[in-house]
Amino acid sequence: PSKGLKDYYDKYFPIGVAVSPYSIKNPKESALILKEFNSLTPENAMKMAPIHPEENRYNWKDADSIVAFAQVHGLRVRGHNLCWHEQTPKWLFYDQQGKLVTKEILLKRLKDHIFTVVNRYKGKIYAWDVVNEAIDDDSTKFLRNSLWYQICGEDFIFKAFEYAHEADPKAVLFYNDYNTERPEKRERVYKLLKKLVDAKVPINAVGLQAHWSLDEPTQKDLITTIERFSSLGLKVQITELDMSVYPWEKNRRDLRPGESDTYTPEAEQKQADQYAMVFKVFRQYKSVVSGVTFWNISDKHTWLDEYPVKGRKNYPLLFDQNLQPKKAYQSVVAF
Numbered sequence: 001p002s003k004g005l006k007d008y009y010d011k012y013f014p015i016g017v018a019v020s021p022y023s024i025k026n027p028k029e030s031a032l033i034l035k036e037f038n039s040l041t042p043e044n045a046m047k048m049a050p051i052h053p054e055e056n057r058y059n060w061k062d063a064d065s066i067v068a069f070a071q072v073h074g075l076r077v078r079g080h081n082l083c084w085h086e087q088t089p090k091w092l093f094y095d096q097q098g099k100l101v102t103k104e105i106l107l108k109r110l111k112d113h114i115f116t117v118v119n120r121y122k123g124k125i126y127a128w129d130v131v132n133e134a135i136d137d138d139s140t141k142f143l144r145n146s147l148w149y150q151i152c153g154e155d156f157i158f159k160a161f162e163y164a165h166e167a168d169p170k171a172v173l174f175y176n177d178y179n180t181e182r183p184e185k186r187e188r189v190y191k192l193l194k195k196l197v198d199a200k201v202p203i204n205a206v207g208l209q210a211h212w213s214l215d216e217p218t219q220k221d222l223i224t225t226i227e228r229f230s231s232l233g234l235k236v237q238i239t240e241l242d243m244s245v246y247p248w249e250k251n252r253r254d255l256r257p258g259e260s261d262t263y264t265p266e267a268e269q270k271q272a273d274q275y276a277m278v279f280k281v282f283r284q285y286k287s288v289v290s291g292v293t294f295w296n297i298s299d300k301h302t303w304l305d306e307y308p309v310k311g312r313k314n315y316p317l318l319f320d321q322n323l324q325p326k327k328a329y330q331s332v333v334a335f
């Protein structure tokens with residue numbers, strides 16, 4: 001039996017992958033998952049809108065199926081996520097009259113949600129992304145002006161960690177965000193983490209989402225981020241790794257849907273080199289990096305096909321659309 005990523009990395013950290021209920025039911029994909037990975041993150045199934053669509057109704061089916069698959073096969077599970085500004089159900093922030101609820105009511109709803117979800121999977125989910133993406137996209141601002149923030153101020157962040165810890169004192173609790181290697185974002189994330197640590201909030205770790213590209217981050221920025229966050233005594237995980245083959249600046253522009261494929265052999269090689277570089281850093285920091293999770297299995301399905309425009313195919317992962325290992329796979333396991 002040939003080795004998978006998890007075997008190459010067994011002396012370093014678990015290697016995870018984001019999954020849907022469909023991927024674990026698909027025989028080819030589930031076989032690949034079991035060969036290569038030893039950790040799962042539900043890509044969408046545990047987010048608040050899908051799992052808690054109405055105040056008195058939870059929809060456990062998809063999340064349960066992923067946790068059951070992990071239990072049967074001995075994989076660990078990261079819970080994603082408990083508090084976010086996206087994929088949040090409509091009922092959460094409003095009362096019967098359609099007016100915004102008070103801070104007391106919103107925190108009560110957050111607490112009920114966290115207690116119910118965390119408690120259901122206690123002992124089966126070892127880590128939770130408690131708060132996701134609370135920092136503003138505007139580099140001159142600090143916290144994102146979400147409804148969470150408008151109603152609760154920064155308290156929702158503190159409370160979310162307290163509730164999660166109360167619900168499962170053994171769970172490893174994460175703050176999770178993107179673009180954390182960019183100096184301006186890094187410093188704002190650091191400021192938030194430091195506030196939480198100084199206030200003795202039960203936070204254990206920080207997730208670098210790692211939605212990267214062929215030329216970002218640089219090795220220096222990646223190392224600086226890992227060192228800066230871990231200086232607070234926090235572990236670091238790579239929680240949503242993928243590597244767009246389009247440069248970020250181009251990603252940001254208004255591309256036409258269907259704009260054609262630019263996955264040239266040069267781009268494929270550059271991607272393999274960039275994957276080699278980041279994994280070398282992860283190995284070097286193995287005492288801090290406690291896991292690396294890819295944001296999907298193969299180039300067959302990736303959120304980057306929909307973002308920033310629908311209909312432009314992207315190739316950000318280690319396996320191609322036929323689930324075959326790419327050059328980037330070889331570069332990650334050759335060390």
Ligand code: G3I
Pocket residue numbers: 043044086087132209240303
């Ligand atoms: O399930 C519904 C379906 O019922 C509906 O008919 C259909 C119509 O649009 O939408 C389906 O939901 C979609 C969902 O994925 C499941 O496929 C949503 O529209 C779509 O927006 C959603 O996208 C997810 C996105 O988060 C939401 O913001 C992506 O799959 C998921 O990969 C992405 O993941 C996020 C992380 O959670 C946080 N960090 C960034 C990362 C990438 O955006």
